[in-house]
Every structure is written in structure tokens, then in C-alpha cells.
Amino acid sequence: MTAPRLEIDLDKIHHNARTLVGLLANRGISVTGVTKATLGSPEIAGALLRAGVTTLGDSRIENIEAMHRARVRAPMTLIRSPMLSQTKRVVTHADVSFNTELDVISKLSSAAKEAKRTHGIVLMVELGDLREGIMPGDLENTVRETLRFPNIALTGIGTNLACQNGVSPDAKNMAELSALADSIDATFGPVLKVVSGGNSGNLQWALSGADTGRINDLRLGESILLGRETLHRQPIDGLHTDAITLIAEVIESKIKPSQPWGEIAQTAFGEKPSPTDRGDISQTILAIGRQDTDPDGLIPPPGIEILGASSDHLIVDSGRHSPSVGAEIMFQLNYSALVRAMSSPFVAKVIESRTDYSPASLLRP
Ligand SMILES: *Cc1c(COP(=O)(O)O)cnc(C)c1O
Numbered sequence: 001m002t003a004p005r006l007e008i009d010l011d012k013i014h015h016n017a018r019t020l021v022g023l024l025a026n027r028g029i030s031v032t033g034v035t036k037a038t039l040g041s042p043e044i045a046g047a048l049l050r051a052g053v054t055t056l057g058d059s060r061i062e063n064i065e066a067m068h069r070a071r072v073r074a075p076m077t078l079i080r081s082p083m084l085s086q087t088k089r090v091v092t093h094a095d096v097s098f099n100t101e102l103d104v105i106s107k108l109s110s111a112a113k114e115a116k117r118t119h120g121i122v123l124m125v126e127l128g129d130l131r132e133g134i135m136p137g138d139l140e141n142t143v144r145e146t147l148r149f150p151n152i153a154l155t156g157i158g159t160n161l162a163c164q165n166g167v168s169p170d171a172k173n174m175a176e177l178s179a180l181a182d183s184i185d186a187t188f189g190p191v192l193k194v195v196s197g198g199n200s201g202n203l204q205w206a207l208s209g210a211d212t213g214r215i216n217d218l219r220l221g222e223s224i225l226l227g228r229e230t231l232h233r234q235p236i237d238g239l240h241t242d243a244i245t246l247i248a249e250v251i252e253s254k255i256k257p258s259q260p261w262g263e264i265a266q267t268a269f270g271e272k273p274s275p276t277d278r279g280d281i282s283q284t285i286l287a288i289g290r291q292d293t294d295p296d297g298l299i300p301p302p303g304i305e306i307l308g309a310s311s312d313h314l315i316v317d318s319g320r321h322s323p324s325v326g327a328e329i330m331f332q333l334n335y336s337a338l339v340r341a342m343s344s345p346f347v348a349k350v351i352e353s354r355t356d357y358s359p360a361s362l363l364r365p
Helices: 010-025 042-050 061-069 084-093 102-114 136-148 171-188 200-206 222-226 335-343 359-363
Strands: 005-009 030-034 055-058 076-078 096-099 119-125 152-159 194-196 217-220 244-257 280-286 305-309 314-317 328-333 348-352
Touching (some): 005 335, 010 217, 010 222, 010 348, 042 055, 042 061, 042 359, 055 061, 061 076, 061 084, 084 102, 096 102, 102 136, 102 152, 119 136, 136 171, 152 171, 152 217, 171 194, 171 200, 200 217, 200 222, 217 222, 222 335, 244 335, 328 335
Parallel strands (some): 030 217, 076 096, 119 152
Antiparallel strands (some): 005 244, 244 280, 244 328, 280 314
């Protein structure tokens, strides 16, 4: 079989999504299925929709366009602030976008008017993680301005934590988001349908039994694909953590000293190597490298240790095993390794499932 390849088990992804959709439904929260790590794969999108996610969210308009081309039919939200240069594409393909800048909303309004469409806006609020967001004190004014634009519908507010600075969603910041929603509705009439509390980092808070207040949507990507919460990367009970695996092929297998010889300068990537001397080892080279994935995010099978990687080679100490040339080794991936592998043209994507989740199958009665 072709290598390197990602093996994607759609039944496991469907199970993960359905489990989280069910748990959150008990808390009055719907799920936006985030497809950005999958390059807008229509099969994965189909599995998420079949599992009950209400909306698909992606950070790239290109992925949303790809899903439309593949006839995925679902409400689509662009979850990164649109570029001014892409506003026309955004109103054409996304029903809603996340926004923080009135200049962008103004241009979305003109583009939507021209396209004879209405574009939905979720205003993102800064609650401490210091990535995107309007400062809470500026929200009311931004809402007032947003409501004035033609062909624009303010559909909600949201926030994003646990990213840039790893700030945990908790009772305090979530209550602040709820209070902001209440205050906007009190001032402008009931306008906010969606209060989007965050990403996979919000699961611990959402499932803890805490008061969820006005929060009625979470945007989940990593937890569905990898089965882990993202504050401490612990497995989530009842979810598969091996829905996606990476397989690479051995191109060299030799007994070699663990210490390099000669005068040591920099590596190909400007690092200063400091290998420990462990005598002779079984050194194996796999045909996969930094152009294909993030080697630091690969988890090898027990007994195998990653020693380093160049653009095209992954060098491992294969311990007691001496895999033969042509053998395959399977790795688990973290999110960084997953997104890089998904977007590398050198890595094949092999999607396996017993159930048909294709967009066409969703249309059947
Ligand atoms: C990527 C992203 C998400 C999904 O995050 P996960 O940790 O993969 O669940 C949600 N919201 C925004 C704004 C994002 O950029």
C-alpha cells in the first residue's frame, strides 16, 4: 500500500462526534463540527453531520468552498476573521463568519448586498487568551454599529480560549460571556441566537455540571478527531484516541553507533545535536519528514524511539527490533502532526468505514 499514509477510521470519528453531541445536548449545547484539520474532507464532514453536529466550521474559506464543491449541504461558518481580500468569497460560501473588525463587517455588508444575500455575524469577544476578540468594554458599541449594516444579520457572540495563552475556560469567564449576551439582548432586544463558548478546551467546563448559562454552542475539532480534551490532552472517556494513524515505510535498517563522529556543527535545521551515547543501536530510517508532518508530534509504538528528522527522513532507534526495508511502522499523532500530514500532498489519505457517510448518502431518506 502507498506510504506514507494517514488511515482515517470514519466510524470512530462518527462515534466520537456522536458521543460528544449527546453529552453536550444534555447541557443544552449544540456542536459546530470543526473541519479545518481535515482540509474540508467531504467524507469527514459527512460523518460529523450524521453524528448530529448542527453546523460545520472552518478557518479557511478554501475548505468551505471544497465542501460545497463536494455537495456537502450544511450551514457553514468561517471561524477565522475574514480577510478583506476574501469578503466576496466569504459571503458566497459561508452563511456566518466570526468577526472583530467593523471594516471587515462593512465590506461583508457591501459584498452581501451585491450578491443579494444576508450574511450572519458572530462577534468574537476577548476574555483573556489574547487571540482574536473585541474587548468586552467595546462590545456594545460594536453591536450597535453591526446592527446598522444592510444585508448583515448579527446572529451571536462567541469567545475563544485555550489557544494563544492556554487560558482555561471556567465558571468565571463563561459567566462573563453569558452576562455580556444578557446585556446585549437587554439593550438591543433579543438579537443573539448563538452564544459560542469556545473549542475542545471548553469540554471539561461544559461537562463538569457547572451552570452553562447562555452558552449554547461549542466548536469542536481536535476532541472529535483525536478523542482528547485539549487542556491537558487526557483521553476522553468513551472516545477513540486512534481514529487517525500515520503509517510510514522503512527505507534503511542498520546497526550503527549512537554517537556521530567528526567535528560537530549545525544540523540541517540549525540545531546543535547532543545525542547520548548508548553504544550500537538498531537505527531505522523511515521515508517521512518535516515536509510531511511534525515529527515532534508523532507517538511511536512501544520500544521505538524517535531520534530526529530531516525534511524527508525520520530516524528512529528501533530497540530490539530490526525492521526490514519495506516494513511499515504506525504512529499516533498529536494535533500539530495531524494538520501537517493532512495538508501534505506527499501523505496519502486512506479513509475507511463500514458505513457510508458520503454527502450523497445524507440526502437519502
Ligand atoms: C480551531 C478552532 C476551533 C476548534 O478547536 P479544537 O481545539 O480543534 O476543538 C474552534 N474555534 C476556533 C475559533 C478555532 O480557530
